[in-house]
Amino acid sequence: MKIMPCPLNGPRPIQEFTCGGEVVATPNPDRADAETWADYLFLHHNAAGIVREWWYHVPTSFWFIADRNTVTDEIVRTFLPRELFRPDAQRDQP
Amino acid sequence: MTEPRSPIDDAVRAAGAVVGEHAGVTAVTDYGDPEAEIAASRRLGLADLSPLARVGFRGPGAREWLAARGVELPDEPNRARVQPDGSIAIARSWTEALVLGALRGADSVCDRLEAGAADGHRVRAYSLPRFDGMFWFALTGASAVDCLAKLCGVDMRESAFPVGSVAQTSLARLNAVIVRVDLGDMPVFHLLGDSASAEYAWASLLDAMQEFDGRPVGLRALHALAREFE
Numbered sequence: 001m002k003i004m005p006c007p008l009n010g011p012r013p014i015q016e017f018t019c020g021g022e023v024v025a026t027p028n029p030d031r032a033d034a035e036t037w038a039d040y041l042f043l044h045h046n047a048a049g050i051v052r053e054w055w056y057h058v059p060t061s062f063w064f065i066a067d068r069n070t071v072t073d074e075i076v077r078t079f080l081p082r083e084l085f086r087p088d089a090q091r092d093q094p
Numbered sequence: 095m096t097e098p099r100s101p102i103d104d105a106v107r108a109a110g111a112v113v114g115e116h117a118g119v120t121a122v123t124d125y126g127d128p129e130a131e132i133a134a135s136r137r138l139g140l141a142d143l144s145p146l147a148r149v150g151f152r153g154p155g156a157r158e159w160l161a162a163r164g165v166e167l168p169d170e171p172n173r174a175r176v177q178p179d180g181s182i183a184i185a186r187s188w189t190e191a192l193v194l195g196a197l198r199g200a201d202s203v204c205d206r207l208e209a210g211a212a213d214g215h216r217v218r219a220y221s222l223p224r225f226d227g228m229f230w231f232a233l234t235g236a237s238a239v240d241c242l243a244k245l246c247g248v249d250m251r252e253s254a255f256p257v258g259s260v261a262q263t264s265l266a267r268l269n270a271v272i273v274r275v276d277l278g279d280m281p282v283f284h285l286l287g288d289s290a291s292a293e294y295a296w297a298s299l300l301d302a303m304q305e306f307d308g309r310p311v312g313l314r315a316l317h318a319l320a321r322e323f324e
Contacts, residue, residue: 008171008187009172009262010172012247012263013264016247057262058264059263059270059271060186060187
């Protein structure tokens with residue numbers, strides 16, 4: 001069984017989790033052109049190596065972030081979103 | 095208007111439950127043999143506590159708002175603390191709490207918190223009605239740990255999951271909250287999950303309990319045991 005270390009619940013079977021996709025900066029809605037939006041919405045980087053992803057623990061409805069190696073499927077580190085985002089933070093500028 | 099009912103009301107009545115008022119709560123008092131149910135509770139019993147009060151709160155101010163009303167949450171998430179009145183305060187995360195009313199019915203703390211809930215918005219503490227949304231069962235007795243091992247991936251042995259532990263995990267493939275708060279020396283696991291799946295959870299638990307000679311028990315047996323340990 002593959003184990004995911006959840007920052008809230010500790011080590012749990014991977015079946016309790018859903019992957020929410022790569023962590024990417026949201027374009028500025030006032031300035032982004034159509035191509036930037038399309039890239040943000042539809043295109044994945046699909047990189048080989050360590051990527052940063054959103055993960056969701058289903059029983060607690062809890063979102064967190066994991067650094068995962070897509071080549072070896074090793075989970076390098078998991079942490080709370082507040083390490084990257086402040087609740088009142090402005091959206092990242094493109 | 096009908097009285098609030100347990101989501102498994104039909105199932106327990108079909109199993110011979112006597113529903114009546116006991117210690118201020120209308121619930122399953124027994125299944126016809128309270129004495130046998132006391133012994134069964136010590137071995138492996140399953141009680142439907144869904145008619146008892148419970149309420150949740152969430153928000154950055156939830157912890158302080160509850161503390162100001164005399165509910166002391168544990169400092170860490172996924173821990174439970176028994177309050178002086180017998181209710182149980184559970185920290186589900188840093189900003190979410192679940193309060194389970196005392197086993198001995200006539201509970202006032204959940205009613206009191208819900209009645210004053212609008213006041214919490216001021217400090218960003220928001221109430222989460224849990225009475226209709228969640229079933230509440232208690233799995234009791236010496237074989238409870240072995241029985242849970244069949245349904246759940248989390249280690250529930252006392253060395254890994256002592257009294258006061260909380261696991262929010264998958265139980266028989268349902269999302270559930272599992273809370274260990276013993277009655278004296280008798281292991282008790284409180285199980286809460288989505289009430290829409292209550293009949294499935296009840297049946298799955300009874301099925302898993304068969305090999306340990308487990309059976310459903312009423313509130314009368316649990317109250318008798320609670321008194322014994324006082």
